[in-house]
Amino acid sequence: MNHTFFKRYAFPFLAALLLVGCTTPQAPKQDKPRLIVFMAVDGLPQSQVVGYRDQLAPDGLRRFLDRGAWFADARYGHAFTVTGAGHATMLTGAYPHRTGIIGNDWRDRASGEPVYCTGDTAYTYIGHKTKPLDGTSPKNLMVETVGDVLKRADVRAKVIAISGKDRGAILPAGKTGVAYMYMDATGQFASSTFYMNEHPAWVTAFNAAKPADRYFKASWSPLLPDSAYAKSLPDGQPWYAPGGKLPKVLGESDAKPGPAFYAALIRSPYGDALTLDFARAAIAGESLGQDEVPDILSVSLSTHDYINHGYGPESRLSHDHLLHLDRLLEAFFQDLDRMVGKDRYLLVLTADHGFMPAPEYAKLLGRDAGRQNIPQALADVNAALTQKFGEPKLARGWSASGVLLDDGVIAQKKLDQRAVEEEARRVLLTEPGVAAAFTRTELENPASLPADTPFLAQVRNTWNRERSADVQVVVKQYWLFESRRTFAATHGSPYAPDYTVPILFYGPRWVAPGRIDQAVEVVGIAPTLASILAIPAPSASEGKPLPIAPVR
Numbered sequence: 001m002n003h004t005f006f007k008r009y010a011f012p013f014l015a016a017l018l019l020v021g022c023t024t025p026q027a028p029k030q031d032k033p034r035l036i037v038f039m040a041v042d043g044l045p046q047s048q049v050v051g052y053r054d055q056l057a058p059d060g061l062r063r064f065l066d067r068g069a070w071f072a073d074a075r076y077g078h079a080f081t082v083t084g085a086g087h088a089t090m091l092t093g094a095y096p097h098r099t100g101i102i103g104n105d106w107r108d109r110a111s112g113e114p115v116y117c118t119g120d121t122a123y124t125y126i127g128h129k130t131k132p133l134d135g136t137s138p139k140n141l142m143v144e145t146v147g148d149v150l151k152r153a154d155v156r157a158k159v160i161a162i163s164g165k166d167r168g169a170i171l172p173a174g175k176t177g178v179a180y181m182y183m184d185a186t187g188q189f190a191s192s193t194f195y196m197n198e199h200p201a202w203v204t205a206f207n208a209a210k211p212a213d214r215y216f217k218a219s220w221s222p223l224l225p226d227s228a229y230a231k232s233l234p235d236g237q238p239w240y241a242p243g244g245k246l247p248k249v250l251g252e253s254d255a256k257p258g259p260a261f262y263a264a265l266i267r268s269p270y271g272d273a274l275t276l277d278f279a280r281a282a283i284a285g286e287s288l289g290q291d292e293v294p295d296i297l298s299v300s301l302s303t304h305d306y307i308n309h310g311y312g313p314e315s316r317l318s319h320d321h322l323l324h325l326d327r328l329l330e331a332f333f334q335d336l337d338r339m340v341g342k343d344r345y346l347l348v349l350t351a352d353h354g355f356m357p358a359p360e361y362a363k364l365l366g367r368d369a370g371r372q373n374i375p376q377a378l379a380d381v382n383a384a385l386t387q388k389f390g391e392p393k394l395a396r397g398w399s400a401s402g403v404l405l406d407d408g409v410i411a412q413k414k415l416d417q418r419a420v421e422e423e424a425r426r427v428l429l430t431e432p433g434v435a436a437a438f439t440r441t442e443l444e445n446p447a448s449l450p451a452d453t454p455f456l457a458q459v460r461n462t463w464n465r466e467r468s469a470d471v472q473v474v475v476k477q478y479w480l481f482e483s484r485r486t487f488a489a490t491h492g493s494p495y496a497p498d499y500t501v502p503i504l505f506y507g508p509r510w511v512a513p514g515r516i517d518q519a520v521e522v523v524g525i526a527p528t529l530a531s532i533l534a535i536p537a538p539s540a541s542e543g544k545p546l547p548i549a550p551v552r
């Protein structure tokens with residue numbers, strides 16, 4: 001937004017001419033990148049990146065592994081590893097206890113009403129219907145991002161965030177960047193009235209060409225011969241969501257492109273292709289990386305998460321999706337070389353969380369695994385609380401990773417808050433899928449438990465005093481804590497498959513290549529980027545800068 005005609009149309013040509021003359025190897029190494037391309041692959045565990053390394057293209061993810069810096073042990077440190085929480089952490093350098101994004105959704109503590117992490121009824125999608133809980137603004141994000149600091153340092157800096165999911169765009173965009181998200185109903189990308197009143201011409205032109213419709217009746221077929229998928233589970237397992245078999249044709253039973261097709265599109269490799277095409281359009285349309293003021297482009301690719309939810313990370317569908325994505329990334333990276341210029345941008349790739357195996361698959365491996373019935377757990381808590389305290393529905397509902405108690409009734413009836421919490425916890429611990437539970441009283445008092453209590457540090461990082469529920473629940477490993485039946489597998493636990501994610505850097509002028517085994521956290525990305533951009537780290541950042549060797 002706010003781009004002049006000159007900037008949009010004439011500048012790219014002038015910049016391209018200038019760039020041709022400026023690309024000299026003698027340029028000082030400490031120059032800031034013109035553009036940071038920050039990528040998130042939704043729901044990508046690090047184990048999948050290294051597990052399929054021998055099948056990756058030379059210049060896709062292997063650009064990082066072969067010629068970039070990559071971390072073998074990178075993790076999130078918060079317990080409830082879900083999309084909103086992860087995307088809020090990446091560029092703020094802060095965990096949910098500080099960002100306030102404690103989950104994808106939660107309940108307002110005062111009213112008990114549902115809150116969506118990026119929901120804000122003051123704003124609507126541009127040119128699209130908007131439901132009350134749709135994500136339209138960063139109102140709930142309590143802290144600043146690297147992009148916010150960058151824009152404060154120089155108002156000319158541009159920060160653009162793009163994703164298949166609203167929260168995947170809005171949270172990395174921070175308070176002052178601009179977010180564009182995929183619209184399931186139309187196959188278009190839209191921003192919201194929080195950011196602008198109308199789309200810039202490049203967005204309107206992108207949508208007018210109906211690029212999603214190019215994929216109508218397109219087939220998702222395996223990239224490699226059957227023998228290449230020996231490490232992953234064959235299609236059609238009984239716990240899979242519908243459509244768990246390749247090849248599949250998008251919009252197969254539809255006469256013309258419509259909402260069902262557009263929703264299926266973002267759940268196929270073509271959804272990533274479309275998102276990356278929109279990112280290319282943003283680079284051209286906003287002239288990203290073309291002047292001396294650094295810009296940030298954040299691209300969160302949502303499809304991998306949808307595939308993993310539907311079929312599990314161990315499925316051939318997930319394996320094949322990653323291979324397709326890898327080839328799409330290769331083409332995108334090579335376009336960045338052309339559009340922005342080699343050695344002029346820094347590329348970073350991470351994930352918002354990893355993924356747990358499907359419980360049915362974990363059972364086949366001999367694990368204690370299952371599906372926790374969430375409504376039943378709440379009913380059990382309320383039955384016990386009613387019996388003990390004589391009040392119905394003292395537990396108002398699930399809120400993010402915990403059970404929200406009715407503070408109003410507890411105060412009005414002069415019940416002992418701590419005793420109500422304790423009883424709720426006692427019942428939750430009898431549920432088959434619950435490993436641990438922590439009460440508000442414990443979490444508000446640092447000295448109440450030994451610091452090395454299992455899960456405590458992660459739960460503290462997840463728990464925000466003003467927003468979080470009163471009894472925090474930790475699911476057992478391999479247990480699925482999710483009531484949607486269409487989910488074969490999920491994430492959101494404090495175990496390694498969920499918290500171990502890729503952190504990959506590529507930018508030969510700023511980052512020396514190599515594998516780094518030292519344990520690092522995702523909260524280290526934001527201060528590292530701030531350091532490379534020579535700006536202060538975001539104010540709530542709690543991460544140690546990543547141990548990236550300086551370029552010699």
Ligand SMILES: [Zn+2]
Nearest residue numbers: 042043083352
């Ligand atoms: Zn996610």
